[in-house]
Amino acid sequence: PLGTAGPLSLIGASDLNDTFLVSNGDVLTTLDIRDLLTFHRESGAIATIATHERSVHIDLGVIQTNGDHTIKGYIEKPDIDYLVSMGLYVFEPRVLAYVPYGEYLDFPDLVKKMIAAGERVSAYPFSGYWQDLGRPDDYEQANIDFEQMRSDFLPED
Numbered sequence: 114p115l116g117t118a119g120p121l122s123l124i125g126a127s128d129l130n131d132t133f134l135v136s137n138g139d140v141l142t143t144l145d146i147r148d149l150l151t152f153h154r155e156s157g158a159i160a161t162i163a164t165h166e167r168s169v170h171i172d173l174g175v176i177q178t179n180g181d182h183t184i185k186g187y188i189e190k191p192d193i194d195y196l197v198s199m200g201l202y203v204f205e206p207r208v209l210a211y212v213p214y215g216e217y218l219d220f221p222d223l224v225k226k227m228i229a230a231g232e233r234v235s236a237y238p239f240s241g242y243w244q245d246l247g248r249p250d251d252y253e254q255a256n257i258d259f260e261q262m263r264s265d266f267l268p269e270d
Contacts (some may be wrong), residue, residue, distance in 0.1 A: 115218070116218045119216060133204055141246060144199070150203060155236040155265060158206060159233060160205070161205070162201070167194070200245065
Protein backbone atom coordinates (compact mmCIF):
# COMPACT_ATOMS: atom_id res chain seq x y z
CA PRO A 114 0.00 0.00 0.00
CA LEU A 115 2.98 2.40 0.27
CA GLY A 116 4.47 1.84 -3.20
CA THR A 117 8.12 1.15 -3.90
CA ALA A 118 9.50 4.25 -2.11
CA GLY A 119 6.80 4.95 0.49
CA PRO A 120 8.21 2.48 3.04
CA LEU A 121 11.26 4.76 3.37
CA SER A 122 8.97 7.02 5.43
CA LEU A 123 9.05 4.36 8.16
CA ILE A 124 12.74 5.07 8.73
CA GLY A 125 13.09 7.69 11.42
CA ALA A 126 15.15 10.56 9.99
CA SER A 127 16.96 10.87 13.32
CA ASP A 128 17.89 7.18 13.13
CA LEU A 129 19.82 7.60 9.89
CA ASN A 130 23.04 9.57 9.69
CA ASP A 131 24.85 8.04 6.72
CA THR A 132 24.48 7.21 3.05
CA PHE A 133 22.30 4.13 2.55
CA LEU A 134 21.50 1.59 -0.16
CA VAL A 135 18.06 0.42 -1.25
CA SER A 136 17.67 -2.60 -3.52
CA ASN A 137 14.71 -4.23 -5.17
CA GLY A 138 14.43 -7.83 -4.02
CA ASP A 139 14.17 -9.30 -7.51
CA VAL A 140 17.58 -8.39 -8.96
CA LEU A 141 20.57 -10.57 -9.86
CA THR A 142 23.73 -8.65 -10.74
CA THR A 143 27.50 -8.71 -10.62
CA LEU A 144 27.59 -5.00 -9.75
CA ASP A 145 30.16 -4.20 -7.07
CA ILE A 146 28.34 -2.11 -4.48
CA ARG A 147 31.63 -0.49 -3.45
CA ASP A 148 32.01 0.99 -6.95
CA LEU A 149 28.44 2.28 -6.85
CA LEU A 150 29.00 3.91 -3.45
CA THR A 151 32.27 5.51 -4.58
CA PHE A 152 30.58 6.92 -7.69
CA HIS A 153 27.73 8.28 -5.57
CA ARG A 154 30.00 9.97 -3.05
CA GLU A 155 32.11 11.55 -5.80
CA SER A 156 29.01 12.81 -7.64
CA GLY A 157 27.77 14.91 -4.72
CA ALA A 158 24.22 13.81 -5.53
CA ILE A 159 21.38 13.31 -3.06
CA ALA A 160 20.61 10.05 -4.89
CA THR A 161 22.23 7.74 -7.40
CA ILE A 162 20.42 5.14 -9.47
CA ALA A 163 22.33 2.19 -10.91
CA THR A 164 21.46 2.00 -14.60
CA HIS A 165 21.87 -0.50 -17.40
CA GLU A 166 21.59 0.06 -21.13
CA ARG A 167 18.82 -1.74 -22.97
CA SER A 168 17.93 -1.82 -26.62
CA VAL A 169 14.58 -2.33 -28.30
CA HIS A 170 14.42 -3.36 -31.94
CA ILE A 171 11.44 -1.96 -33.85
CA ASP A 172 10.45 -4.42 -36.59
CA LEU A 173 8.85 -1.75 -38.77
CA GLY A 174 9.82 1.53 -40.38
CA VAL A 175 9.27 4.44 -37.99
CA ILE A 176 7.74 7.60 -39.46
CA GLN A 177 8.40 10.99 -37.89
CA THR A 178 5.93 13.80 -38.64
CA ASN A 179 5.45 17.42 -37.70
CA GLY A 180 2.22 19.12 -36.62
CA ASP A 181 0.66 19.21 -40.11
CA HIS A 182 1.35 15.51 -40.79
CA THR A 183 4.26 16.24 -43.10
CA ILE A 184 6.85 13.49 -42.88
CA LYS A 185 10.14 14.85 -41.56
CA GLY A 186 11.92 11.54 -41.06
CA TYR A 187 11.78 7.85 -41.84
CA ILE A 188 13.92 5.34 -39.97
CA GLU A 189 13.83 1.75 -41.20
CA LYS A 190 13.61 -0.83 -38.40
CA PRO A 191 15.63 1.11 -35.83
CA ASP A 192 17.19 -0.04 -32.60
CA ILE A 193 16.41 2.33 -29.76
CA ASP A 194 18.90 2.39 -26.88
CA TYR A 195 17.94 3.71 -23.45
CA LEU A 196 18.97 3.51 -19.80
CA VAL A 197 16.83 1.61 -17.31
CA SER A 198 16.87 1.58 -13.55
CA MET A 199 18.48 -1.56 -12.14
CA GLY A 200 16.46 -1.29 -8.93
CA LEU A 201 19.56 -0.30 -6.92
CA TYR A 202 19.59 3.13 -5.30
CA VAL A 203 22.05 5.01 -3.09
CA PHE A 204 20.54 7.79 -0.99
CA GLU A 205 21.65 10.48 1.37
CA PRO A 206 19.58 10.70 4.58
CA ARG A 207 17.98 13.99 3.47
CA VAL A 208 16.09 12.03 0.79
CA LEU A 209 13.68 11.11 3.58
CA ALA A 210 12.41 14.71 3.60
CA TYR A 211 10.84 13.98 0.20
CA VAL A 212 8.96 10.90 1.41
CA PRO A 213 5.71 11.80 3.21
CA TYR A 214 4.96 9.54 6.15
CA GLY A 215 2.56 6.70 5.41
CA GLU A 216 1.71 7.84 1.87
CA TYR A 217 1.97 5.90 -1.37
CA LEU A 218 5.10 6.81 -3.35
CA ASP A 219 7.00 5.00 -6.10
CA PHE A 220 10.70 5.53 -6.84
CA PRO A 221 10.11 7.31 -10.18
CA ASP A 222 7.87 9.84 -8.39
CA LEU A 223 10.43 10.32 -5.62
CA VAL A 224 13.14 11.00 -8.19
CA LYS A 225 10.90 13.50 -10.02
CA LYS A 226 10.18 15.31 -6.73
CA MET A 227 13.86 15.66 -5.96
CA ILE A 228 14.71 16.87 -9.47
CA ALA A 229 11.84 19.40 -9.37
CA ALA A 230 13.27 20.70 -6.08
CA GLY A 231 16.63 21.28 -7.76
CA GLU A 232 18.40 18.29 -6.24
CA ARG A 233 21.14 16.47 -8.11
CA VAL A 234 20.28 12.85 -8.93
CA SER A 235 22.98 10.78 -10.65
CA ALA A 236 22.87 7.75 -12.92
CA TYR A 237 25.58 5.14 -12.38
CA PRO A 238 26.21 3.32 -15.67
CA PHE A 239 26.80 -0.42 -15.29
CA SER A 240 27.53 -2.70 -18.24
CA GLY A 241 28.07 -5.99 -16.41
CA TYR A 242 25.53 -8.72 -15.74
CA TRP A 243 22.12 -7.60 -14.52
CA GLN A 244 18.80 -9.38 -14.63
CA ASP A 245 15.45 -8.29 -13.26
CA LEU A 246 13.65 -11.38 -11.95
CA GLY A 247 10.11 -10.03 -12.12
CA ARG A 248 8.95 -12.24 -15.00
CA PRO A 249 8.97 -16.06 -14.97
CA ASP A 250 11.15 -16.32 -18.10
CA ASP A 251 13.71 -13.90 -16.67
CA TYR A 252 13.75 -15.76 -13.36
CA GLU A 253 14.36 -19.05 -15.16
CA GLN A 254 17.20 -17.51 -17.21
CA ALA A 255 18.74 -16.00 -14.07
CA ASN A 256 18.84 -19.45 -12.45
CA ILE A 257 20.69 -20.83 -15.46
CA ASP A 258 23.05 -17.84 -15.52
CA PHE A 259 23.71 -18.14 -11.79
CA GLU A 260 24.81 -21.75 -12.12
CA GLN A 261 26.99 -21.00 -15.13
CA MET A 262 28.51 -17.85 -13.62
CA ARG A 263 28.50 -18.84 -9.93
CA SER A 264 32.03 -17.52 -9.30
CA ASP A 265 31.04 -14.11 -10.70
CA PHE A 266 28.22 -13.81 -8.18
CA LEU A 267 29.99 -15.50 -5.25
CA PRO A 268 33.69 -14.81 -5.80
CA GLU A 269 34.59 -16.13 -2.32
CA ASP A 270 32.64 -19.39 -2.84
